[in-house]
Amino acid sequence: MSEPLVSVEDVKVHFPIKRGVVLDRTIGYVYAVDGVSLTIQRGETYGLVGESGCGKSTLGRGMLRLVEPTGGRVVFDGTDLSALRGENLRRMRRRMQMVFQDPLSSLDPRQSVESILVEGMRAHELDKGREETGKQLRELLSAVGLPSTALRKYPHEFSGGQRQRIGIARALAVKPDLIIADEPVSALDVSVQAQVVNLLEDLQEQFGLTYLVIAHDLAVVRHISDRVGVMYLGGLVEEAGSDELYAEPLHPYTKALLSAVPVPDPLVEDRRERILLTGDLPSPAAPPTGCRFHTRCPWRQAERCDTERPVLREILGGHRVACHFAEEIRDGKIRPHEVEPVLVHPDEVLIAPDAG
């Protein structure tokens, strides 16, 4: 352990916004991921949380080069992924897999489970003869807790939890090192959610996998992750071991997020002091200047927060935070205050000030 498997260095993914009279011009960018750096150790589970639209999925995809990062580097097991092209990249893909949120739409409706699973093996020449493959498939299915009769069926014949298992099996089929699970349980009923979470944990043990789990449900993330990164508007605002994060959130946003998660226990709920954020997530096409969070931050301080973008800095061992005043807030030197909500128009794509 503690040998990095992946390291992400200042990755940026900007989606161009195009518009034009006859030919399209780029008039601005959606700053979906805007300078994220993190490392994932071999064998650990790294959790990524944040509100909808903050760029979690895009980061995950950028890491696998499923979207082309605009900047930065992703180093996987010593190889710089951004330098890979064509066949080399394709071969590399075997080692890093993805599990998706929507279990149905991520499975090709026209393919049987068998061909879904075999496809990846074939792409990487892992299918060695009929029998061998058959055996592998059965092992795979039993690993994810599906009967071997499932092979001949089609995705729509399964329940949501079972579909998610198929998705996981597909990722496992190529014997990857890293699995990026993008909201693997969000679409599932609570009871089934637990089954899948347990399955992921079991598989990690069994195959020695490394996970990047993306979710917006803090409780789930905290439950399965060793380390958690909190994203806000394209950037990582805090990163810490899962227990530390809960015990002592340093970033105002994390604090608010944690306090907003309802807990199924009236005793806790009644006693709880909430930090209610006002307003909505700003548009990633026109992110606020300075600290991205300053428009909603109850601890915001004049000038600095509005103008200077805080970098992620290590405060305690392994606890990194991107806030100018993290220590002051922790120590109670700065008190929270009222925040006037800023209106956010969701569909309006504004031209970012720095886009020219």
Next chain:
Amino acid sequence: MTITSRKARIDKLAENGDAGVSLVASAWRRLRRSPVFLVGAAIIVAFVLIALLSPLLAPHDPSATLLLDQVSKAQNKIPDPQPGYPLGGDDQGRDFLSRLLIGSQQTLMVGVLATLFGLAGGLVLGTLAGALSGWVDTVVMRIVDVMLSIPSILLAVSIAALFVHPNQYTVIVAVAIVQIPVFARLLRGSMLAQRASDHVLAARALGVKPGAIVFRHMLPNSLSPVIVQATIVLATSIIDAAALSFLGLGNPDDSVPEWGSMLGRSQGLLDSHPELSFWPACCIIVVALGFTLCGESLRDALDPKNRR
């Protein structure tokens, strides 16, 4: 800005179909219970059977002027129904029933070939645009836009008029070309939707080769709106071909009978010999109705809204 034109409608169809494929079986189950579909399918099956078997069914050679001696322009006489000729003859003394029966072949051919050509062209262009994107996409779609900016019948008429040697194939080509941009746009729309879909992303993540992704994942899943459109095109191409004949741009040689031209040519005799127009018109209407019914019910069946 939503572009709410024919293009947009095509795109919309593409979206709908995207989600519709997954339950082909259940769509089929719904189809089988739909009376609309059954009527349509029955018509089509009957029509295809007639077309295939017509050489056996037709009592006479459709181009032989067997009853020519009963024809007289001067007295406006055409052969009446008589033993062996249940529907009588046409204005050249050819057996009308045989012409109607054999005419189904040509009509089927027009419908099927025009649709196939249109489909093939659309598939090629749409796949190119949808799979390659970038400048290929831009170029292809600009061409498609130009074609779509002329009303379809007009385009068909223009194309048909441009052939030096009009014959049955030029009609097919004219009707088919008009369909190409429709199919292309439709397919590109679905392909783009597929490209963005999670299962294609998953395949890419698995390292499946790009060709395999296009042909195994994107294309098959993009086809259902195209198939619906194809059924409807079958109907419209038959009607369009008839319209071309009517405008005098069809196959001028009627030794090979075809309903559209039979109808077009007999309009002048409508009051003295209405049956000469009536039968081909009926045939066209019924067959077009058959395809339309099938297409409509197929569209309904594949509509994700109707899925439970």
Next chain:
Amino acid sequence: MALLEVRDLTVQFRRRGEEPFTAVDGVSFDVDPGQTIGLVGESGCGKSVTSLAIMGLLPRKGNQVTGSVRFEDTELLSLSQSQMRDRRGRDLGMVFQDPLSSLNPVVSIGLQVTEVLERHRGMARKAAMVEATELLDKVGIPDPGRRLSEYPHQLSGGMRQRALIAMALACRPRLLIADEPTTALDVTIQAQILALLKELVTDTGTALIMITHDLGVVAGLCDEVNVLYGGRVVERAARHELFAEPRHPYTHGLLASIPRLDAPRGEKLVPIKGSVADNIPWDGACAFAPRCPNALDTCTQVTPEQESLANRLLRCHNPVEVTA
């Protein structure tokens, strides 16, 4: 006397060529003024159908509603369509799950709010506009005057939900039904909306039926919680009792399968086996039996009746023992 008395509410869907399907099966509960009642359960257990049945909003064809829904002295189920219209929006308000699709995209927010005022309070357009501005302000929409002339797509998700709530509350209904009002929203926004609802309920004394699948939401908000499974209430208790000692294996299982932020890490979750799709019809069995860890033979032979225990109602042959 209760504000709303639901007795034996049963909703059956009938489709041509298909078996009739009972989505809600003899649900009974009371709501008192100012009280907040929770209906929880997994997807498909009949929460929405129950609420729609109370509001008289089920599709006109293809279903059969029996039982009784008394609102004060009126039997809602026997009201005519037009009588029901007079009630809805005035006495009964409702908030739906998806704020975007629940707002008419081509009608301005202002008109969508004022139309209720015009309808039920007979206000003129001008006066209604003034009132609407206040309403929007009350639900926490900044710069409400300007919002009135805007359209739903111009608002963010949270703002839309606030607008919906404003509409539901426009005529100060005595009962508000909120059907998963926060499911489509982010946690931070969810917290805002829940706080808003709580505040409104306490301020106006409106009774609230809160429908959700999130036990956490219920834990902080409801006075009494009904747990639904397969269209029936399987357990009902005041929230402290329910969370402290869940008796029904289903409730128990739900609680055990949710990862908790405040629980120590490293503990495995205990999922309920199978999924909702595995439930069986209630007649002659317990619908939960196939998934139940406590299942006995009787569970598949006898329909469990609703029992009234000291502090709760329970529908189970073999409830979970109270620990400690």
Next chain:
Amino acid sequence: MLRYTVRRLGQLVLVVLVLSLLIFAWLHSLPGGPVSALLGERATPESTRALTIQLGLDQPIFVQYWKFLLRALSGDFGVSLGVQPGASVVDVFLTRFPATIELSVCAIILAIVFGIPLGYLAARRRGGWFDNLSIGASLIGVAVPVFFLAFLLKYIFAVKLGILPSLGRQDAIDATRVTGFFVLDGLLTQEWDASLNALKHLILPSIALATIPFAVIFRITRAAVLDVQDEDYVRTAESKGLTTRVIRARHVLRNAMLPVVTTIGLQTGALLAGAVLTEGVFNFPGVGDALATGFRQHDYPMLEMLVLVAAIVYVLVNLLVDLSYALIDPRVRAK
């Protein structure tokens, strides 16, 4: 909005240029053409050759196109060869365009006036006999070739029953021409019977022309109303206890109209094409007839102009629809 309009107009210029080149090249590579149109069957090889040289038709095609383009830019599209030989193509177009506009407007009005209410009723009575009947009728309406229907209508109402005129735009009555729109002219000059007469002449052709747009509008309306009826916001409106009238008008119909408006635009554009099939049957002197005749007689200058104009009109109509769409749909308006 403006930006969008400019963009579409820019595209239109492109379309028209490409189209003009295509049409020109294609038409001019065909045999026959002006020479045989002008000389007719009396032509001799010698006279043909002479005329070809005189008209400059022996020059390379791009030279001819360039000349055509220059002339076209100055508004001169040449002289008709077959439709109305000897008359300037632009003049022919200008006398005939009002006819087609009148006809199309009538047809689309018919289609709308019947299509939308019937579609709405059918949706409300979904599955009932009225619904099934009208769906059946609309399906058949689409399957009947337009020209055949036109023929049938004329045969029944004009020839057999004699209650409506069978052809033309107006009887040869004394009518003052102001705008070229006969119905309008009658109103402007207060020659009521001229208007009435012109209207009567419009009835049959516009019914024939209206069938397909009617069927389409009907079905789209029906589908849209059905869709919208199940939308969440209609349920919201219900939950607010609004009156049925308000719900139908404000929440159901207004939303259902969005796709219908698009359809109306598309169909109006397509009417031009439909006119090619009906005008001939009714000897209606519009551009559709000119097109059909032009094709039959290879009246190249006429065709070049008409096809271009058709494309332009079609694109403009669609643009107009998009803009009107934006008027109804705030989501579009915003951008």
Next chain:
Amino acid sequence: LTGCAQSQRGDQGGGGKTGGTLNFGLEGQPKLFDPFYANEGATFTVTHQIFNNLVTFKPGTTELTGDLASSYETAADGLSYTFHLRAGVKFTDGTTFDADAVCKNFTRWYNQTGAGQSEAVSQYWVDNVGGFADGKDPSLYKGCQAKDTSTAVVSVTKTSSQFLDLLAEAPFAIQSPTAMDKGKANEVKQQGDSFTFPDYSNAPVGTGPFKLAKNDVANKTIELVRNEDYWGEKAKLDKIIFKVIGDETVRKQELQSGGIDGYNLPSPADWSALETAGYQVLKRPVFNVLYLGVGQKNNASLRDLKVRQALAYAINRDQLVKTQLPAGAKVATQFQPENVDGYAKDVQAYNYDLARAKQLLNEAGASKLSVNFYWPSEVTRPYMPNPQNIYTAIANDLKAAGITVNAITKPWNGGYLTDVDQGKADLFLLGWTGDIPAPANWTGTFFASTTNRFGIGNSPWGQQLVDSLKAADAEPDTAKRTADYQDINKKLMSDYLPGVPLSHSPPAIVFKKGITGFVPSPMTSSEESYASVSLG
């Protein structure tokens, strides 16, 4: 036809009440109303009501008679013609008609310049008279001299059998010189691929029984009103409204629905139905010919007379005429009808004889003959009411004789005429409606040059035929000329056989019951007057 012929204009037609409007279905939109620049029937139908010629044909016949010239004579050498003009005639613009006016018309024709010289513009002049004053091409016309106000002498450069007849043709109608000057009648311009005409062409001034009142292009109607100052018997109708209806079926339906009172060229298929329904179908005497042209340019086998004869024997013309052609149609024995000078009675006949045809083919070593067969789509001509049906019938006959037939069909103006003119066709369907009863207008036109459609230059007799036609045309002695033409016709059928004459079909015109006074002319509508027509 030499010597003096007294005109008896306006004494036929008998009774019939005066007044009223005739609605008439015209088959095409007149291009313009200046007949000199026109070349098709629809225009002439109208202009013939507005203008008079110096001479004309007696109604219903091919016999020449005076019109604006009350009498005329031809000089003995055939090189000049003297016209004695009617006195007291005025153009409708008030200009007096006199010899000067006549000569001004001739001068105008002869002095065309620029675009006016194009064959596409002054087709009748170029085809029949030849060149213009600038002398680039030889011209038949030499000059016109106004001897006194009522005598005009027109001289020609060589004798011509058809010159007088020509002057009776619609294009050579006498128009008002003042009006032509005022309207700049000669300013024809080339514009793009075609020609435009001056304003005068829409405001013609003649001496005829009617005047042009309105040409409503937008409504496709043309209105003529009676010329109240007409020099002869005044027209009975107040007004004629020509409705332009291109489609034959549409014309018929308009008649049936009462929108028009009559129309030109009803489809032969409708004749009997129309008659049964109570309409008058007036058949014109035959004045056309339909033939199967044989092109010798491409296909060497067709240069063999035996092969061409085999074709003639193989075609069952009797059946063709009986089944496909209108009532009154006749099998053609030669390239001209009976009522044209030079008709030969005893030409070689080719009665249907399949065996003979096969035998001839064998003898010629062409038993595997394969030909391309052109037929025009989308057109009907008076001599060819339905090209497709006629093609089908003939092709079936030829196939029966063992000939391989490859059908090629093209639109009339979209390649058919061009291809046929260029000699690409082995077999083609074509015909002719005569302008005048002079044989030079018939065989003289068909075979005027060796490079024509038939490609007769490929046979040794080609030049011979051309020369003999020229000689016959230039023969001043009428009897000798007739004999010459008869001889040519015989040779054409026995020795040359450049094509197979198929049929003569009478075109018809239809009127509502009760309309009287219309006299159909063999030369069809361009020689028919509506002055005597009455609504009954």
